[in-house]
Amino acid sequence: MFDFISDYDDPTLLGAFWVTVQLTVFSAIGSLIWGTLLAAMRVSPVPLMRGFGTAYVNIVRNIPLTVIVVFSSLGLADIFGVTMGAPDDFELQGFRLAVISLVAYTAAFVCEALRSGINTVPVGQAEAARAIGLSFSQVLRLIVLPQAFRSVIGPLANVLIALTKNTTVAATIGVAEAALLMKEMIENEAQTVLIGAVFAFGFVVLTLPTGLILGWLSKRLAVKR
Amino acid sequence: MTSVLYDAPGPRAKRRNIIFSVVFFTLLALLLWWVYTVMDDKGQLEWALWKPFTQSEAWTTYLLPGLADTLKAAGLAMVIALPLGAFFGISRLSDHVWVRIPAGAVIEFFRAIPVLLLMLFANEFYSRYTDVSSEDRPLYAVVTGLVLYNASVLAEIVRAGILSLPKGQTEAAHAIGLRKGQTMTNILLPQAVTAMLPAIVTQLVVIVKDTALGGVMIGFTELLNTRGTLAANYANVIPSFIVVAIIYIIVNFILTSFAGWLEQRLRRSKRSTGAVLGKDDVEEMNAAEVGGSYGTGAGGSI
Numbered sequence: 001m002f003d004f005i006s007d008y009d010d011p012t013l014l015g016a017f018w019v020t021v022q023l024t025v026f027s028a029i030g031s032l033i034w035g036t037l038l039a040a041m042r043v044s045p046v047p048l049m050r051g052f053g054t055a056y057v058n059i060v061r062n063i064p065l066t067v068i069v070v071f072s073s074l075g076l077a078d079i080f081g082v083t084m085g086a087p088d089d090f091e092l093q094g095f096r097l098a099v100i101s102l103v104a105y106t107a108a109f110v111c112e113a114l115r116s117g118i119n120t121v122p123v124g125q126a127e128a129a130r131a132i133g134l135s136f137s138q139v140l141r142l143i144v145l146p147q148a149f150r151s152v153i154g155p156l157a158n159v160l161i162a163l164t165k166n167t168t169v170a171a172t173i174g175v176a177e178a179a180l181l182m183k184e185m186i187e188n189e190a191q192t193v194l195i196g197a198v199f200a201f202g203f204v205v206l207t208l209p210t211g212l213i214l215g216w217l218s219k220r221l222a223v224k225r
Numbered sequence: 226m227t228s229v230l231y232d233a234p235g236p237r238a239k240r241r242n243i244i245f246s247v248v249f250f251t252l253l254a255l256l257l258w259w260v261y262t263v264m265d266d267k268g269q270l271e272w273a274l275w276k277p278f279t280q281s282e283a284w285t286t287y288l289l290p291g292l293a294d295t296l297k298a299a300g301l302a303m304v305i306a307l308p309l310g311a312f313f314g315i316s317r318l319s320d321h322v323w324v325r326i327p328a329g330a331v332i333e334f335f336r337a338i339p340v341l342l343l344m345l346f347a348n349e350f351y352s353r354y355t356d357v358s359s360e361d362r363p364l365y366a367v368v369t370g371l372v373l374y375n376a377s378v379l380a381e382i383v384r385a386g387i388l389s390l391p392k393g394q395t396e397a398a399h400a401i402g403l404r405k406g407q408t409m410t411n412i413l414l415p416q417a418v419t420a421m422l423p424a425i426v427t428q429l430v431v432i433v434k435d436t437a438l439g440g441v442m443i444g445f446t447e448l449l450n451t452r453g454t455l456a457a458n459y460a461n462v463i464p465s466f467i468v469v470a471i472i473y474i475i476v477n478f479i480l481t482s483f484a485g486w487l488e489q490r491l492r493r494s495k496r497s498t499g500a501v502l503g504k505d506d507v508e509e510m511n512a513a514e515v516g517g518s519y520g521t522g523a524g525g526s527i
Contacts, residue, residue, distance in 0.1 A: 067449055186349045203342065
């Protein structure tokens with residue numbers, strides 16, 4: 001029944017899911033960094049930075065990820081000649097373009113999650129901290145960030161799960177990840193339902209533990225107010 | 226202005242903020258200048274490439290039909306997904322374990338799967354086992370994929386909406402002798418629907434964005450797909466992407482603003498219980514947070 005799976009070796013089933021995992025991990029790291037920078041801008045006292053952060057988030061959140069990913073290939077790479085350090089290796093180039101697109105898109109959601117986390121800290125906490133003479137960095141390090149970080153785990157977990165599912169959009173520019181392999185298999189093999197079930201199972205395996213573990217963690221660490 | 230992070234600025238902080246502003250402005254200007262020179266280098270600023278968008282042909286032949294298909298798919302998906310979602314959401318709140326658990330399993334299963342997989346599967350399924358014509362198939366497949374995924378997301382919204390109502394509503398309904406079914410249909414649902422309207426409108430944004438997947442992967446003639454035909458005709462890849470992105474931004478911005486307006490209105494209204502499921506609550510939808518103990522939280526729809 002599962003014979004057809006071994007007919008595919010470029011990539012294999014596990015290989016395709018490994019690419020999905022790699023896309024997720026690299027994009028998660030990148031969007032965490034860029035998202036944190038954006039969040040810092042959005043809450044900063046400098047109006048210009050706040051404006052830039054707000055504009056970025058509102059623009060990027062309202063464009064479909066598919067448009068961004070397809071643009072990275074047809075626009076960035078083909079017209080502007082951004083080859084991501086791999087002008088001849090199209091596989092690697094596609095992978096890297098997919099990662100920066102995912103980073104650009106996901107960072108907007110990371111930024112919003114972080115900002116809402118900071119907003120859950122009552123102003124009184126910071127005022128009390130300033131009143132006992134703590135400096136700016138101490139207020140941030142000892143009072144605000146520890147509380148904000150705890151309340152942000154839940155929302156960030158959801159962003160991570162959505163990112164895992166969003167990596168399938170990379171299939172639109174030919175990155176050999178799970179969704180592209182599924183498209184190829186389901187068009188060529190007779191076992192439509194079985195193939196659907198196999199790939200669905202793969203994604204359930206990837207997203208369910210993330211949700212369970214991080215959901216448990218966010219409940220455990222929640223600040224009781 | 227005092228925030229959690231910053232006190233009202235004194236003279237030194239004001240000076241520092243000005244320096245930051247200037248540095249940031251310079252960096253931003255450099256970035257914009259770089260984009261401009263690259264665009265200019267590659268000849269993307271030539272009027273010939275932008276001119277089609279000032280004439281009606283590009284709009285009536287490509288962009289507007291594409292946008293119409295995008296909105297049609299999104300609207301159909303929402304209309305079909307809502308009753309399905311309500312059914313599963315209410316089932317998940319049932320007192321009977323054998324209704325609650327299967328409903329929960331179905332919801333969690335479809336929430337954990339990327340919508341692209343559902344579309345690809347639906348497309349192949351229709352081509353093999355049904356006689357849907359090949360012109361209609363992409364629309365059917367896109368709507369099916371969107372319905373399966375969003376029904377499970379809406380189910381969670383419905384559940385959260387019902388759980389957001391004060392407990393007194395159920396208790397009062399029981400006290401005047403209503404049955405469980407009557408309580409749900411006459412008391413809880415009408416209020417929950419009002420409470421979750423903003424969240425439903427916000428979910429529409431996600432649906433509109435997801436239709437673009439069908440355009441690239443299964444040839445559904447929505448906005449992103451017709452952009453390809455347009456760019457092939459006028460050879461204006463970059464301008465067409467920019468115009469299409471702006472159309473998406475406007476459509477989604479209208480939806481988001483509408484959701485925000487609804488939310489504000491509902492929060493102000495004195496007639497309701499004040500329970501509102503805001504537009505930001507959808508993204509943070511986590512079974513653990515809305516009071517369920519059996520949820521896995523494998524949600525996250527962005």
